[in-house]
Amino acid sequence: MRLHVVTFGCQMSVADGEELASPLKGRGFTAVGDADTADAIVLNTCTVRQHAEDKAMSFIGRLREWKDKDPERVLIVAGCAAERLGPWIQKRFPYVDLVVGAKSIEDYPMIVEEALGARFDALAETRQAFRPTTERYREEVPLPNAVGWASPVSAFVTIMRGCNYSCSYCIVPAVRGRELYRPYETVMAEVRAKVALGAKEITLLGQTVNSWNGNEGGRRIRFPELLRRMGKIEGLDRLRFESPHPHFVDDDLIEAMTATKPVCEQLHLPIQSGSDRLLKIMRRNYDSARILDQTARLRSAMPLVEVSTDIIVGFPSETDEDFERTLGLVRSLRPSWSYTFKYSPREGTESAGMADDVPDAVKEERLARLNALCDGLTEEALAARVGKVVEVLDEGGGFGRTRDGFKVSWNGSGPAGRTVKVRITGTSKRILKGESDERA
Ligand code: SAH
Ligand code: SF4
Helix, strand or coil: CEEEEEECCCHHHHHHHHHHHHHHHCCCCEECCCCCCCCEEEEEECCCCHHHHHHHHHHHHHHHHHHHHCCCCEEEEEEHHHHHHHHHHHHHCCCCCEEEEHHHHHHHHHHHHHHHHHHHHHHCCCCCCCCCCCCCHHHCCCCCCCCCCCCCCEEEEECEECCCCCCCCCCHHHHHCCCEECCHHHHHHHHHHHHHCCCCEEEEECCCHHHCEEEECCEEEEHHHHHHHHCCCCCCCEEEEECCCHHHCCHHHHHHHHHCCCECCEEECCCECCCHHHHHHCCCCCCHHHHHHHHHHHHHHCCCCEEEEEEEECCCCCCHHHHHHHHHHHHHHCCCEEEEEECCCCCCCHHHHCCCCCCHHHHHHHHHHHHHHHHHHHHHHHHCCCCCEEEEEECCCCEEEECCCCEEEECCCCCCCCEEEEEEEEEECCEEEEECCCCC
C-alpha cells in the first residue's frame, strides 16, 4: 500500500506530516512521491496565511478525480486549516474520508484507527497486526525507526506545540492551542535514536521553540540548557532550532549557542516589522532596538552567525513612515534570508477586527521594494562565499548545506553524512556551486 504525504506550510508542518504518516506506516504503507500511484493521501494543511490555505483547498478540489478513479482510496486532511474549517471541508469536499484538526494531533493515531481501521484492513494486501492504543500519544511516543523523509542525515524533532503568545495578526494560538512541551527525556531519547539511525544534523521545531522548558528529577531545564545537553550527544554534528521568539533570545541562549559546538551559526529571528508603533499593535513584546541589541551581542559572541527573518507588509494602519522603518531595520540587521508576507486578515484574530486599510496595490508595491532589498542582501551573502572553502554536510547526490544555512551543490558522489570541504566557484538560483578535491 502506498502513501503520499503532502504539506502546504512551514517546516513545522512538514515535520507534523511525518508524524501524521507514522500510524499508516505502522500498517505497512510505504511512502510514494506522487498522488497518482498512492492508495492513501495525507494532506497536511496550514492556515497561517490565506495563501497557504487557498493552495490546500484547491489541492483537495483536484483530488476529486483521484478519488473517483478508485473510491477505496483514502484521503485524510489534517493540520491547522483542518482545525479552522473542519465541518466546512467535510461539506464542501464530501469525498474526504477524515478531517483531523491540528489540536488533535496527539490523538491522531487513535482517531485514524477508529475512523478508518476497517477501511485499511480492506485495503491491505496482507493484513497487518495492529494494536490500537488507548494511551495518549504524547505519553507513549514510539521511538523513530527512520531519520525522516526529507534527508538520510538531517532530521526534525518537534519539541513543543502550540503558542502562548497573542500576536494580533496570528491564527496559530487559535488553531494549535496553548503551549505543550514534550518532556525532556522524550526529546533527548528521540534525538539519540535519530542519531543512532544516522542523523548528523537535528533541527528542533516549535512555534516559539526557545520557550520550551522541561524538567529532570524535579529540576527545571530551560531551552539553552537543552541545547547544551543535546550538544553532548555522541555523533551529533549539527544542531539547529526554529522558530525562536525574540523574547527568549537572551544572554543565556547566546552563551549556550556559542559554547555548544554542534549548534550551527544560524539564527532565525522573525522581526515582522521595524516600526515600534506597529510592533506594539502586533503585540510582539519587543521593539526594534531590542532586535538590534540582541543581534549585536550574538554577532560579537559568534562572529560567523547568519541571521534570517520573517516580515509582514501592509499590516493595518501601516504608513509609509512605518514601512521605511522596516526597510531601515532590515538594512541594519542584514539578514541573509528573509521570508516576506503580505498581510492577510485571519478570522478570529485581533487584527481581523481592525480595518484592513492598506490598499492591495500599496501592499504589493511595498512587498516589491522590501523583496528587492532582501534579495540584494541574500545575493551579497552568496557572493561573499565565492572563492572560499566551506564546510558542507553531504546529504547525498552532491547536495548539502553549510553550517550557516546555505545550500551547496558540488561534484560530490560520496556517501551521505560526511562533512566535506567544498571550494565555492559560483552561485545559481540561490544555491552555492562548488568543487571538492575529495575522492569518494
Ligand atoms: N511562530 C513564529 C511564526 C509562525 S507563522 C513566530 O512567532 O515568529 C510564520 C510567519 O507567517 C510569521 O512569522 C509571519 O511573518 C507570517 N504571518 C503570520 N500571520 C500572518 C498574517 N495574518 N498575514 C501575513 N503573514 C502572517
Ligand atoms: Fe503566531 Fe506570535 Fe505565536 Fe508566532 S509567537 S505563532 S506569530 S502568535
